[in-house]
């Protein structure tokens with residue numbers, strides 16, 4: 247039986263040619279046992295008729311804010327209460343912008359504002375619009391707000407060009423929603439398994455001070471580690487997040503203890519302390535491998551000569567955890583590789599005595615630092631290799647946490 251069987255799914259359609267794929271999306275959801283209702287903008291209904299939508303889902307299409315309602319005078323609230331999740335497909339640049347900024351001026355955006363359950367957003371637009379800075383900024387805002395973005399694909403676009411911006415295929419959208427509900431259904435079991443256990447996570451970059459105003463660092467955004475912390479805490483697990491300097495906002499959660507650090511040596515001390523009573527330790531931080539031998543007090547003056555920095559190796563936190571780890575503790579590392587990815591990751595797994603290692607290759611588009619998506623391969627200590635598709639970092643975090651649960 248599908249995990250969406252008997253689920254109430256609200257589809258929001260905004261104006262874009264990809265709206266022609268929505269009837270197929272409805273068919274697929276209904277075939278899997280879901281109940282479907284539709285809310286559409288008037289532009290959406292230029293591309294797909296209310297009669298088609300109504301016939302397929304067996305419910306009237308909600309399209310006017312001030313229409314005559316049989317059931318409720320505040321239909322957007324009634325609809326929002328009804329749905330177990332909402333899929334916005336296609337999501338135009340306009341609806342993305344409005345939703346990200348709290349604007350509610352039509353039937354779809356008012357319903358979205360009143361909806362406090364999982365929302366899946368399927369962007370669809372021309373490539374230039376998709377890469378427009380405001381659109382990307384709004385998508386990032388929505389990701390940070392917990393909206394699940396089912397990202398656009400590369401492909402042939404209605405404007406005659408080819409590129410990123412094509413709405414994901416209905417089959418894949420349904421698959422993502424099914425994945426979500428199947429994880430969620432096991433969440434209550436996960437809660438039980440993980441209860442009373444503590445997890446330590448390292449995330450973000452470190453800063454190695456040269457003088458009072460300069461430092462050596464890297465591009466890590468901390469997103470992957472923060473997504474892992476969110477995933478664990480959402481399952482009722484207590485998390486110590488040892489976090490290097492990052493600019494993204496950290497969600498508030500009573501189960502989350504953020505320990506801010508700056509340098510590799512501070513991260514080393516805090517992580518080893520926290521890990522002592524943790525059942526799971528995940529090192530997702532991009533720790534500097536070298537640090538200046540001495541920090542200059544004040545601001546170093548410019549000289550005519552070349553400047554040579556004397557850098558010494560930092561301590562490897564993960565390796566030290568591997569030495570100290572008890573038989574019952576699960577230790578997970580990350581590896582960011584550019585060459586011989588799999589072999590190098592396997593070597594790190596062994597050398598650092600890990601239970602598994604999460605490999606991201608910088609060769610994969612959409613994976614690695616500073617982006618909100620990741621494509622990972624997980625290798626466990628029996629050398630079993632699991633490959634995952636490109637996903638939002640929150641979804642990657644779910645995959646990792648589900649795998650950790652298997653190791654208990």
Ligand code: CTP
Pocket residue numbers: 448510529530531532533534535560561562563564565578579580581582583594
């Ligand atoms: N790591 C750590 N402490 C360090 C360096 C790395 O805890 N001083 C952890 C990272 O958090 C990651 C794993 O070790 O989980 C691998 O990091 P990576 O930078 O890929 O590898 P290194 O061991 O630093 O080796 P190299 O840079 O040569 O690839």
